[in-house]
Amino acid sequence: MTTTSTAYRATAVAARATDLSKVYGQGETQVVALDRVTVDFRQGEFTAIMGPSGSGKSTLMHCVAGLDTFSGGSVRIGETELGSLKDKQLTQLRRDKIGFIFQAFNLLPTLTAMENITLPMDIAGRKPDQEWVRKVIDMVGLSGRLGHRPAQLSGGQQQRVAVARALASQPEIIFGDEPTGNLDSRSGAEVLGFLRNSVRELGQTVVMVTHDPAAASYADRVVFLADGRIVDEMLRPTADGVLDRMKEFDAKGRTS
Amino acid sequence: MLRTALRNVLAHKARLLMTVLAVMLGVAFVSGTLVFTDTLSAAFRNQSAKSYDGVAVAVSSYADPSDAKGDPGVSQQTVDKIAALDGVESVTARVNGFAGVADPDGKLIGVGWSNKGANFAPGKDGEDPAYAFAQGAGPTAAGQVALDRDTAAKGKYQVGDPVRVATNGPVKEYTLSGIFTTDDGGVSAGGSLVLFDTPVAQKLYAAPGHYQDVNVTAAPGADADKLLDRVLPLLPDNAVARTGAALADEQAKDIEEGMNGLNQVLLAFAGIALFVGVFLIANTFTMLVAQRTKEIALMRAVGASRRQVTRSVLAEAGLVGLVAAAVGLGLGVLLAVGLRSGMSAFGMKVPGGPLVVTATPVLSALGVGVLITMLAAWLPGRRAAKIPPVAAMNSVHAAPTAKSLVVRNIIGSLFTAAGAAAVLGGAAMANEAGRYLIALGAFVALIGVIILIPQLSRPVVALARPLLVSVFGVAGKLAGQNAVRNPRRTGATASALAIGLTLVTGLSVIGVTVGQSVDKMTTDNIKADYMVSMASGGPLDASALAALEKAPGVGAVSPQQSAYLQLDGDFASASAVTPGDVEKVLTVKTVTGDAGSLADGRIAIAESSAKKHGWKVGDTLPAVFDDEKKGELEVGAVFQDSEFLSPVVMSTEVAAAHEKKPDIRQIFVAMDGGQTAANEKALVSALGENPAISVMDRQDIRDQFGGMINMILNIVYALLAMALLIAVLGVVNTLAMSVFERQQEIGMLRAIGLDRRRVKRMVRLEAVVISLFGALVGIVLGVFLGWAIGESLKNGLPGYALVLPWGRIGIFLLLAGLVGVLAALWPARSAARLNMLNAIKTE
Secondary structure, eight states: OHHHHHHHHHHOEEEEEEEEEEEESOGGGOEEEEEEEEEEEETTOEEEEEOSTTSSHHHHHHHHTTSSOOSEEEEEETTEEGGGOOHHHHHHHHHHHEEEEOTTOOOOTTSOHHHHHTHHHHHHTOOOOHHHHHHHHHHHTOGGGTTOOGGGSOHHHHHHHHHHHHHHTOOSEEEEESTTTTSOHHHHHHHHHHHHHHHHHHOOOEEEEOSOHHHHTTSSEEEEEETTEEEEEEESOOHHHHHHHHHHHHHHHHHO | OHHHHHHHHHHTHHHHHHHHHHHHHHHHHHHHHHHHHHHHHHHHHHHHHHHTTTOSEEEEEOOOTTOSSSOSSEEHHHHHHHHTSTTEEEEEEEOEEEOEEBOTTSOBOSOGGGEEEEEEOOOTTSOOTTOEEEEEOOOOSTTEEEEEHHHHHHHTOOTTOEEEEEOSSOEEEEEEEEEEEOOOHHHHTTOEEEEEEHHHHHHHHSOTTEESEEEEEEOTTOOHHHHHHHHGGGSOTTEEEEEHHHHHHHHHHHHHHHHHHHHHHHHHHHHHHHHHHHHHHHHHHHHHHHHTHHHHHHHHHTTOOHHHHHHHHHHHHHHHHHHHHHHHHHHHHHHHHHHHHHHHHTTOOOOOOOOOOOHHHHHHHHHHHHHHHHHHHHHHHHHHHTSOGGGGTOOSOOOOOOOOOHHHHHHHHHHHHHHHHHHHHHHHHOSHHHHHHHHHHHHHHHHHHHHHHHHHHHHHHHHHHHHHHHHHHHHHHHHHHHHTTSHHHHHHHHHHHHHHHHHHHHHHHHHHHHHHHHHHHHHHHBOOSEEEEETTSSOBOHHHHHHHHHSTTEEEEEEEEEEEEEETTEEEEEEEEOTTTHHHHBOOOEEEEOGGGGGGTOEEEEHHHHHHHTOOTTOEEEEEOTTSOEEEEEEEEEEOOOTTSOSEEEEHHHHHTTOSSOOEEEEEEEETTSSOHHHHHHHHHHTTSOTTEEEEEHHHHHHHHHHHHHHHHHHHHHHHHHHHHHHHHHHHHHHHHHHHHTHHHHHHHHHTTOOHHHHHHHHHHHHHHHHHHHHHHHHHHHHHHHHHHHHHHGGGSTTOOOOOOHHHHHHHHHHHHHHHHHHTHHHHHHHHTOOHHHHHSOO
């Protein structure tokens, strides 16, 4: 039973980048942010993208999530090819198929926690699946605070609202951009725990950009980026293992 | 600190744009007004000085030709005596009065009140120095006239053509002897001037052999004051003389006063515009300070004092104000030039002259611009000074402390309550003092409501929220919440609109209400089909009455002649009417007695007068008539007060015995068959197709009042447009600030799937909500104000009933919504185009 589901998971790809390139500027000032990157994000997998500053990890996430345009190659979310989509279709794709968690929480201060959680469905004009939303809220432990506004919540609680918002619409894939960057280590651990649980228990697909080895250790797989290229990959990472790998890149970067 | 201020101004150019625009428009209004009135009064002064150029002594008679007593003017003998005086070089004697010229279609040329006629007074050389003949020559025979060039052109008259001219008597045909140019003020203001041969003019306007004005020029070396001393003893009782210099001074003073009035009205509206601008400026600086919290805290941390922080904000405001005022001044000068050419485009001719830009408008423009901006930035500056140095260390962007509105609300409520009480009190007093109290109360209440507006915004917008959500979905929901997110800013923005709309609505309510009650008064009181009067507003000739009585189809005719007499020791104004007919043309509601008794020489008294004096039907009252003859009059009836009849009504026969010439203000005519084109034509032809006499049907009479009220309202709307424009800039400003502050949020919304269209809609709806909120507050206040002023006017207006111009109010609301949409154009566009990635990145 477990083996078949793992096998199935291994074959189904939630998002895929093929020969993805992103170039800023022209001529002399040209900067290559992504250099023909090919990567798969499998369904039901928790992937962390790591790399030093300027390695292109955020750019990779933005391009795959349909937030940014790219210069070459292709990106697919499920069966949809992003390169051919107009802004309107991209917006719809993000709305219906993608969830986001940002470093700065990015909640609407005028809405209550509950309203923030159901905002993507509100925008889509869909009725939220009450049972599912309840489940998500219970999981992130927000039950008592649904009527609160973001200003009345702690940073950790705010990010839990953001996690619930990403999960509530049952997207095909969730992207996190340094989701623990603004949190203390305890709150950060909680949030990462929720993300991991969502993958394990709910079968969610999560891709997270981080520079924190401890955060990366919650993932099933870590993809390492340097100078716009994928340089390594690690399965079932540990914090120490990731840290060692990162140090190697740093040393290489300095000597080369 | 000045350098910091300068850098800040340069760094926030775009965000200061609306502030600069608002100050600029306000300053342009002020300086435009000052330059315009300066230029105009210089031109008028110049003109009046020219007209008294060379006049040493000016004699003028104030004889009334209809007056039975006294000299009918300055006689030829007196003029001759003056001419023979020592030191007199020459004399020019003049008479003038109303003269209307008909165009070939029989219509009056020029505006009614300045259609003048005068005598052609040639000197020894056969030329009249006041008029330069372009064609032909001055009239020298009874059948000749000369016309000013514009009038001749309008009537397409050539020398030798027959021209029909109406004076206060019947219309007459003359031969055009010449066409002249003149700098006469009436002509340049769009009137007309007809020159007659002197004996003709004397007969028309004074009496044969008599003049009204005599201008004396002095021989070389003769002193004007000494000349005046010699002229004075020669004059009749009802004539005065002054030196030309004194007269020119006096006219200059009159012009100054007239211009001051215009100045004050325009400056009051400029003041409103500037006041509205204050809200916009304060909003901008509040935001700039909030954004710079860290920077300011850092300056405080490294040792800047509170006062230095405040001063740097004020210096920044001063710089912005100075730049805006300088541009505004330039714009104001252009405005003044535009206004002058605009006036001539509308047919109002103003004397030419150079543009006058004195130091006053320049200094006041700069002063007003700088002061207003600094004043508006004062509170934000003080708030900046309160930022503690520790704020520099806080890594998390400090949320603006939502300071409690309690104190503010208490003050606002007190102001509103005091203002409302004063308005209600003033309305109850129902007199002039009451109106002042209303104005004061309205101002205080307005301030109170402005203070309360932030508090009001939440419940009012909450009311609209269900509608926003159900019609516009999530964009509407977010817009509704965003609109009240910063209640102070929303309040200030809405206040700016509310002020303008309070005035617009209040004046509309009063205008429409007064218009309706005047209209009702007219329709209630006039039964006649036509009202005949002089276009000039002067008295009609008795021949007109006789002609109308004989016109075909006329059922009843009664004049409304004005007369004065002493009744029972008190002066009273009286109407002389045709007994019997008067009830057919005017509503005469008899309270006691019988109006028919007018026919046997008895009089009717208005109810209020009868009460006041204790007169009743059957009383015989001692009377002293205008010709000082004594008699007795018996009261035959008491009637309900009417706007169209004086307190004492008598028959024309009674009046005729005591006056040289009847003073007929109007003649009311009822026709068989009512108002028809044929009937109107019959009347016009009975009056000899006289262009100077207007024949108005009931609709014309109503239009005359209604048109005037509409015109005044339109002028006020135009003057308030500047204040409203600045309020609109305020909405743009607020929206732009909101979009700028909420970049991150908007970026997030875009990321999680809100499309551009709905982002735009969200911003637009926020603007509409704020605009409509401001408009609503303004309309409610305006209606209250209009009602209060109406109450105080009630006593003077029988048949007064408050009329709420729902149509207009609906249009105002619609326009306010439109203003919101327009104001949001640019902010909504920039919100939709926002770079999503920059917005969600955390730096």
